[in-house]
Amino acid sequence: MSFYMIDFSEKIIEILFRDNITGRRYFYLELDCHPFPHCIIKNFLGSKTFVENLQRELMELNFHEKSNDLYKFKQSDDLKKRTEPHISGLRAALFGRFRSWLGEVLQVELEPVVDISCARYEYTDVLLCHDDELEGRRVAFILYLVPPWQSSDGGTLDLYTTDSNFHPQSIVKSLVPSLNTLVLFEVSPVSFHQVSEVLTRDKCRLSLSGWFHGPSLERPPRHRGPPVPRSPHLPRDETLLLEWVNPVYLDIAYQEQIQEEFEDSSEIQLKDFLKEEKFKEVKEALRLTQIQWTKRGPPNKRCYDAASLNTLPQCVSACWELLCSEAFFLLLSNFTGLRLHYLCPADDDDDDDDDDENKDEEKKDAEATGSSTKSPSSANASREKELSTPVCCGELRRWSHGGYTLLHDAEASRAEYALDLVLPFCGADWQSEFGGFTCYVANEEDEELLTVYPEDNSLALVYRDKETLKFVKHVNHESLSDSDNSFTCREFYDFSFVYYE
Incomplete structure (x- = not known):
């Protein structure tokens, strides 16, 4: 077998493979260097019967549900030891003669x-933006074994451009799966791609994929953006709580009950947290066109809209101030036992307080708004012991079809003890099947520790340690409402804050 370059003048180079004796054409190879080098080999397998038998053997395999921050699909076990004739035959060809040829073309010694x-990708399955980086991976391959497929079915292989910091920017090319087509690309600092969400209910996107291994390409140092700015509380008193918060949560006895439950599980959801009229006012205002929304990226880390704070309607801005206020910091301290305010007792003060009858009496007389349960002299002592100023950071986010956040190395390396707060405005018709829920996982583990589903006016509080990470699951096609054959987009909003002691 030999190959001949046909056209050097165009961006896409076609390489024609022929048998030297018969002259029979086997396949075309299309090579494109934008946005990163990749090639497409159509009619990769010469026998239609072989393709059909290969499909049959693959469909009879056991598949396992795979789902985390990055993907949702079904995957077989490793095929390196399967003995079915067509699976083993393809494997021998790929990692034998084809690997040798590929190594010669790249001038790289690929390992055996x-x-x-x-x-198997089916309805709403997806593989989000990533670069395939892993030690030893040199060339990625995908062999499609699909029924007739259109771009409207989803499941395209989307290729991203990158910026000067090697962050993915935007999709500039989408490859529609085609039966018996092989796609190859070199794993590199710029090889960002995704499998777009499968939108058809009637087809299965079946493919074989893997990597040829060899010496990894040199990678530049990872660029880390600046940390998210943090701010101390705003000087707002308890009148803000009285105006906004459901009175039941301002009862000191109920706050104690909440704190006991929170300390047992490190998480709690406080339903109907805002007064009903305030919640409805904010919910309606969030749909106003005056709010400017900015897409948050890069797509290998996150994809959602964040509000520009200087464009918020007055009631939404007031709700933001509530969550940043000194009174709210103190309320959170009472809910959680965390030291988010100097009036909250330090850990080493708790035991002393248990034996102090005077402080028990002060506790009974405490204000329903969450006033200090300590005497002024004790508060001054706590202030002297204060090691740091409690701070917070936050966003007002809009979630719609395609939104998500991903776990990434920078987040893991910067992980801290923190209190997460989410206050959703989502509507009664938002279902868990749509995605958009927040998952907590142990670092480097897939097992979910906790899942928090968006629920109207339900304040979620979660305390996490340095080994706990979080992500928001991809909002899928189910979130679109089919009305009169015209899809409309369901969306929801949330305030997302993080508080640090």
């Missing part, structure tokens, strides 16, 4: 490592 599995 077999790395191949089968994936």
Whole structure:
């Protein structure tokens, strides 16, 4: 077998493979260097019967549900030891003669490592933006074994451009799956891609994929953006709580009950947290066109809209101030036992307070708004012991079809003890099947520790340690409402804050 370059003048180079004796054409290879080098080989397998038998063997495999921050699909076990004739035959060809040829083209000695599995993508399955980086991976491949497929079915292989910091920017090319087509690309600092969400209910996107292994390309140092700015509380007193918060949560006895429950589980959801009329006012105002929304990225880390604070309607801005206020910091201290205010007792004061009858009496007389349960002299002592000023950071976010956040190395390395707060405005018709829920996982583990689903006016509080990370699950196609054959987008909003002692 030999190959001949046909056209050097165009961006896309076609390479024609022919048998030297018969002259029979086997396939075309299309090579494109934008946005990063990749090639497409159509009619990769010469026998239609072989393709059909390969499909049959693959569909008879056991598939496992795979779901985390980055993906949702079904995957087979590793195929390197499967003995079915067509699976083993393809494996031998790929990692034998084809690997040798590929190594010659790249002028790289590819290792005889077999790395191949089968994936089934069905309705709402997706693989979000990533670069395939892992030690030893040199060239990625995908062999499509799909029924007739259109771009409207989703499941395209989307390729991203990158900026000067090697962050993905935007999709500039989408490859529609096609039966018996092989796609190859070199794993590099710029090889960001995704499998877009499958939108058809009637088809299965079946593919074989894996990597040819060899010496990894040199990677530049990872660029880390500046940390999110944090601010101390705003000087607002308890009148703000009285105006906004459901009175039941201002009862000191109920606050004690909440704190006991929170300390047992490190999380709690406080339903009907805002007064009903205030919640409705904010919910209606969030849909006003005056709010300017900015897409948050890069797509290998996050994708959602964040509000520009200087464009918020007055009631929404007031709700933001509530969550940043000194009174609210103190209320959170009473809910959680965390030291988010100097009036909150330090850990080493708690035991002394248990034996102090005077402080018990002061506790009974405390204001329903969450006033200090300590005497002025004790508060002064706590202030002297204060090691740091409690701070917070926050966003007002809009979630719609395609929104998500991903776990990433920078987040893991910067992980801290923190209190997360989410206050959703989502509507009664938002279902868990749509996505948009927040998952907490242990660092480097897939197992979910906790899932928090968006629920109207339900304040979620979660305390996490340095080994706990969080992500928001991809909002899928189910979130679109089909009305008179015209899809409309459901969306929801939330205030997302993080508080640090």
